[in-house]
Structure formats: C-alpha cells, structure tokens
Amino acid sequence: MTRQEILSELKKVIAPYTANKELLAGINEDTDLIKDLKINSANLVDIIIDAEAKYKIEIDYDSADKMINVGTCIDVIGERINQAG
Amino acid sequence: MSRRVVVTGMGVVAPNGIGIPAFLKALQTGTSGVKFVPHYRDLNFSCQVAGLPDFKWDSLANYISEVTLHGLKATNIAYGLVAALDAWADSGMPYDTDEPRWETGCVFGNSTSDTEAMKNVITRVDNKEVRKLGSRVVEQAMNSGVTSYISGRLGLGNRLITNSAACATGTQAVLMAYEYIKDGYAKRILTGSAEHVDTYVYGAFDSMRVLSRKFNDQPENASRPMSLTAGGFVPGSGAAALVLEDLEFALARNARIYAEVLGGSSNAGGQRGGGTMTAANPVGVRRCIQQALETSGVSAAQVDLISGHLTATFADKQEIQNWSDALNRRGRDFPMVNSLKSMIGHCLSAAGSIETVALILQIVHGFVHPNINLEDPNPEIIEITGIDNVPVQMTKKDVNIVAKANFGFGDVNSCLIISKFNN
Numbered sequence: 287m288t289r290q291e292i293l294s295e296l297k298k299v300i301a302p303y304t305a306n307k308e309l310l311a312g313i314n315e316d317t318d319l320i321k322d323l324k325i326n327s328a329n330l331v332d333i334i335i336d337a338e339a340k341y342k343i344e345i346d347y348d349s350a351d352k353m354i355n356v357g358t359c360i361d362v363i364g365e366r367i368n369q370a371g
Numbered sequence: 372m373s374r375r376v377v378v379t380g381m382g383v384v385a386p387n388g389i390g391i392p393a394f395l396k397a398l399q400t401g402t403s404g405v406k407f408v409p410h411y412r413d414l415n416f417s418c419q420v421a422g423l424p425d426f427k428w429d430s431l432a433n434y435i436s437e438v439t440l441h442g443l444k445a446t447n448i449a450y451g452l453v454a455a456l457d458a459w460a461d462s463g464m465p466y467d468t469d470e471p472r473w474e475t476g477c478v479f480g481n482s483t484s485d486t487e488a489m490k491n492v493i494t495r496v497d498n499k500e501v502r503k504l505g506s507r508v509v510e511q512a513m514n515s516g517v518t519s520y521i522s523g524r525l526g527l528g529n530r531l532i533t534n535s536a537a538c539a540t541g542t543q544a545v546l547m548a549y550e551y552i553k554d555g556y557a558k559r560i561l562t563g564s565a566e567h568v569d570t571y572v573y574g575a576f577d578s579m580r581v582l583s584r585k586f587n588d589q590p591e592n593a594s595r596p597m598s599l600t601a602g603g604f605v606p607g608s609g610a611a612a613l614v615l616e617d618l619e620f621a622l623a624r625n626a627r628i629y630a631e632v633l634g635g636s637s638n639a640g641g642q643r644g645g646g647t648m649t650a651a652n653p654v655g656v657r658r659c660i661q662q663a664l665e666t667s668g669v670s671a672a673q674v675d676l677i678s679g680h681l682t683a684t685f686a687d688k689q690e691i692q693n694w695s696d697a698l699n700r701r702g703r704d705f706p707m708v709n710s711l712k713s714m715i716g717h718c719l720s721a722a723g724s725i726e727t728v729a730l731i732l733q734i735v736h737g738f739v740h741p742n743i744n745l746e747d748p749n750p751e752i753i754e755i756t757g758i759d760n761v762p763v764q765m766t767k768k769d770v771n772i773v774a775k776a777n778f779g780f781g782d783v784n785s786c787l788i789i790s791k792f793n794n
Contacts, residue, residue, distance in 0.1 A: 302441040328506040332442065335505050 315357030380462025380614030386422035403591035418582035420590040422607025422716030442507040445485040450610035451517035451565030458612035471528030480540035480564035487569040537779030541723025563612030566721035596710035601683040607716030611724035634667030635787040646782040660697035663786035671698035678775040681710035
C-alpha cells in the first residue's frame with residue numbers, strides 16, 4: 287500500500303471522531319489529530335482500535351504513542367502492514 | 372431568605388409517549404404503553420410484558436454530535452439525554468454555550484448502568500480482548516454517566532449529583548434539586564431520572580416473583596394497580612426531566628411557569644417495624660408524607676390529588692392505608708388518587724420523574740388521568756378511598772395541590788408537594 291492509499295483509508299477511520307468534515311477532507315501528513323482535527327485525546331485509542339481492525343494489524347502501545355499526526359499514523363500503519371505482509 | 376422554586380420546562384420519554392404533547396394525549400386518553408416482549412418468552416420469564424418507549428435511536432442525532440453518538444451504547448443514558456434536552460428546550464433555552472452555565476446544576480438519578488451494554492464488555496474481557504474495549508466504556512458504565520452526558524451537552528457548571536434510591540430515585544432527585552435552589556446553592560437545576568430495564572435486571576425481578584404473570588396475552592391489561600387481580604408489577608423503561616428554577620430568576624427571563632414545588636421529604640423506615648429490604652415500614656411512610664406537608668406549609672385537607680406509588684402488588688392496600696393515616700382522610704373525604712403505572716408499568720428509578728411530569732400536566736390542564744385496568748377494584752382499598760376518588764375515566768377537575776410519593780427497596784421513601792403556580 288502506498289502512503290497515499292493509506293491516507294485515503296485513514297480518513298474513513300478518523301471520520302466518526304471529528305465533527306469537522308471539511309478539514310478532514312483536506313488533511314495532509316502534517317495535520318495534527320488533536321490540535322487540527324479537534325479530536326478528543328481519549329478517542330485516539332478508538333482510532334487505533336478501528337485501524338487495527340481495518341488493516342488486520344496489531345499496534346503496540348509504544349507505537350500507538352507515536353501516532354500524533356497523520357504522517358506518523360501512516361508511518362506506524364505502513365510498517366505494521368509490511369510486517370504482516 | 373427562603374426562595375420559591377418553580378418548574379419551567381419538562382421532557383419525557385415514556386412507554387406511552389415521547390415528548391410532552393404525545394404524553395399528555397396518552398394521559399388524557401388512558402393509553403397503555405405496555406407491550407409483549409417475545410424475547411422474554413424465549414427466555415422462560417414468567418412475566419413477558421414491559422413498558423417500552425417507542426424510542427428511535429437515530430433521533431439522538433438531533434440532540435448530540437455525531438462524534439458523541441458514535442460509540443454510545445447505553446440506553447438509560449439515551450433516554451435521560453432526550454428527556455433532559457427536551458426539558459431544556461421546553462424551558463426556552465438554547466443547547467449551545469461557550470461559557471459554562473455556572474448558575475445551573477444537574478441532579479439526575481438512575482439505578483445502574485446498562486447491563487446489556489456491559490455484557491459486551493464482560494465478553495471481550497473474558498475473551499482476552501480487553502485492548503478492543505476502547506475509550507467509551509467507563510463513561511457509560513459509571514453511575515454518573517447520565518448526569519455527565521447531560522451536563523456536558525449543556526455546559527452545566529453548578530453541582531452535578533447522580534442520586535440513586537431504588538424506586539424513590541426520581542422523586543428524590545426533584546426534591547434535592549428543589550432544596551439546592553431553595554437554599555441558594557444554585558439558581559437552576561435540570562433534574563429527573565432514567566431507567567432502562569434491560570434483560571438482566573428484568574430477569575432478576577422476575578425471579579423474585581413480584582411481576583405480573585397472568586396477562587402476557589393481553590399486555591395492555593397487565594398493569595393493574597389497586598385491582599383485585601393485581602398480581603405483580605410490570606417493569607417499565609424511560610426517563611423524564613424537569614427544569615427547576617428560582618422564581619425570581621425565572622421571572623427575570625420571562626420563563627413560562629408550569630407549577631411550583633412547595634416542598635417535600637425523603638426518609639427511611641429503618642427496615643424496622645414491618646419495614647424490610649423490600650417492604651416499607653408504615654410509620655416511615657406516614658412520617659415522610661406528613662413532613663412533606665409540614666415543610667410545604669400545606670394542610671392535609673388541601674391535597675386535591677395523590678399521585679401514588681401503587682405498583683399493582685399486595686402493597687397497594689397498605690400504601691392507601693398509609694396515605695389515609697398520614698392525611699387523616701377517609702371515604703368521601705379522601706383525595707382523588709391515581710397510578711400512572713396502570714398505563715406504563717413501573718419505571719423503577721424513572722417512575723418518580725415521569726409521574727411528576729404527569730401530575731404537573733394534570734395541574735396545568737385541569738384533569739385527573741384515569742386509572743386504567745380497574746374494572747375490579749379491590750374492595751378493601753375502595754373502603755378507604757371511596758369509589759369516586761379512584762377515577763377510571765379522565766376527569767376534568769381543578770387540581771391545585773398534589774402529593775406525590777414513591778417508595779423503594781431499602782425502605783426508602785420520598786414525597787413531593789407540588790401546586791399550581793399563583794404569584
């Protein structure tokens with residue numbers, strides 16, 4: 287999967303957790319989940335759980351801590367997909 | 372200075388009507404909200420009927436954000452939210468605010484978290500999938516979940532209390548809200564209570580053999596308070612909410628005023644003198660009613676209507692006797708009395724708040740709602756009340772002062788005195 291493919295799938299995972307759909311449509315790798323998308327920090331856990339289910343991967347707690355913006359999310363998910371593959 | 376406390380908004384999610392207009396119509400027409408539940412038959416329950424609100428989960432999208440709705444599983448919270456937000460809107464106030472509403476608190480009761488929703492949690496934990504639970508379980512499992520969801524939506528910044536006193540919860544919540552305002556701690560309290568009798572709580576009551584079991588084939592006739600054929604109560608679910616305000620505060624914003632809370636009392640029978648975990652000590656009940664009248668400055672003779680607890684068990688007769696002893700009124704002199712449970716079953720923690728909304732509607736619209744399913748009144752009860760005071764048809768009547776009581780497991784009692792508003 288390319289980073290662009292992961293990004294477009296990631297948008298769907300994030301969608302239920304942000305009220306700002308316009309901002310979500312225009313996200314890039316620098317978009318911060320909490321500061322820019324105004325996602326409740328407690329909900330980051332739910333995004334990670336949903337991503338695990340979607341990509342059939344496991345994201346350990348330490349890697350999850352790195353998932354702060356869209357770019358780092360793609361890093362971690364991409365890495366796990368490659369490991370699984 | 373002691374302040375006067377008035378009701379300026381109401382909302383309800385009842386088995387026989389969601390929203391005040393539908394509920395009012397159901398009260399006036401004596402419409403039952405009790406339905407047959409095939410799932411209970413499949414589980415070999417002896418009682419297979421319940422008072423169930425015709426609730427559309429999707430309607431929550433009109434009340435809370437999509438983000439909040441995603442992951443909401445607890446039915447008791449959903450009921451409480453809709454009732455509370457409807458009451459707030461009914462009181463003429465917008466939901467949104469940037470600043471906390473420091474003057475407004477919330478006292479909202481419930482029995483337990485939604486154990487059907489908790490079943491999912493238990494299953495995942497037992498399957499070693501605790502990592503998949505996510506962030507939304509604790510806030511819905513905690514007993515203060517309902518209060519937290521309501522206060523979060525409206526930005527309430529005064530005291531937030533979640534009360535629980537079994538079947539006396541709803542009445543007790545309104546009483547606490549009244550006291551906080553009267554004593555000057557808050558200008559406005561959004562109060563009420565919610566109950567979702569899920570399969571497991573229902574099953575536990577069924578096992579106690581206190582539920583109606585002979586009317587599964589005619590659900591609308593299954594809840595029969597004060598009748599000879601009262602063979603147990605019908606569990607019900609729902610919620611109701613009321614906006615209580617300091618009178619001057621309400622007048623300053625030109626709020627519409629439904630009624631005035633004059634006072635009340637909450638006590639216990641100590642599980643002594645005939646009182647147990649599940650039965651009321653009659654002395655405790657009488658004291659509760661008499662203290663409620665005393666704190667309200669109302670004489671027993673002024674009570675126009677009793678909104679009873681009256682669940683349709685053998686305790687109905689003792690309750691009527693207690694009212695008669697507490698008020699020292701009997702026969703023709705007895706006040707009119709009705710039980711909303713004949714229409715919606717016993718909504719446990721939510722009973723007190725739903726019944727309080729019902730009695731206020733009777734004050735405002737000048738009627739006494741019928742006791743349905745009372746073709747065969749218990750003669751021992753009628754001997755105390757007189758036949759005319761237990762109406763089976765909607766009765767037009769000027770209702771000025773209502774005494775409302777509920778009694779719960781743990782031998783707890785709560786009584787409210789509510790009157791028409793006269794400035």
